[in-house]
Amino acid sequence: xxxxxxxxxxxxxxxxxxxxVNHCKHGAYEERDGKPYVINPENCVHGCHGCGNKCPVGAIxxxxxxxxxxxxxxxxxxxxxxxxxxxxxxx
Ligand code: SF4
Ligand code: SF4
Numbered sequence: 323x324x325x326x327x328x329x330x331x332x333x334x335x336x337x338x339x340x341x342x343v344n345h346c347k348h349g350a351y352e353e354r355d356g357k358p359y360v361i362n363p364e365n366c367v368h369g370c371h372g373c374g375n376k377c378p379v380g381a382i383x384x385x386x387x388x389x390x391x392x393x394x395x396x397x398x399x400x401x402x403x404x405x406x407x408x409x410x411x412x413x
Contacts, residue, residue, distance in 0.1 A: 327386040328363030329373055335381035342373035342382060 329342070329350065336358065343351040343358045351373070352361040360366075363385075371391055374382040380393035 325364045325366070325385075327368040327370075327384060328366040329360055329382045329384055331358060331360065332381045332383065335379050337379055337381075339378065341376050341378065345373050345376045 331342070338357050340353055340356075340358055343353045346366075348362075348365045348367060350360055350362050350365045352359055368386075371384070371387075374380075374384065374391070374393050377393065382393060384391075
């Protein structure tokens with residue numbers, strides 16, 4: 323089964339702050355040469371918007387997202403429960 327939910331970085335918007343890399347506790351990201359990469363999309367928790375909520379420039383969107391979530395700056399944090407139980411990746 324192919325992965326149906328994972329983050330995609332808009333390189334035009336990304337400022338390479340690496341907040342997303344440091345935020346995700348599921349190992350979806352890796353920093354290489356100071357840039358963020360989604361190296362393990364299969365690790366992303368379905369429904370989680372954690373890194374997208376943290377990205378200061380709204381550069382992260384999600385494959386498979388049919389919700390009305392809007393990436394910040396337009397801060398929308400009411401859809402954030404990925405159900406991973408960790409309590410740290412989704413805020
Ligand atoms: S959406 Fe959540 S689980 Fe997926 S990469 Fe971002 S922080 Fe990690
Ligand atoms: S949080 Fe946003 S701006 Fe920062 S590295 Fe990740 S995608 Fe780029």
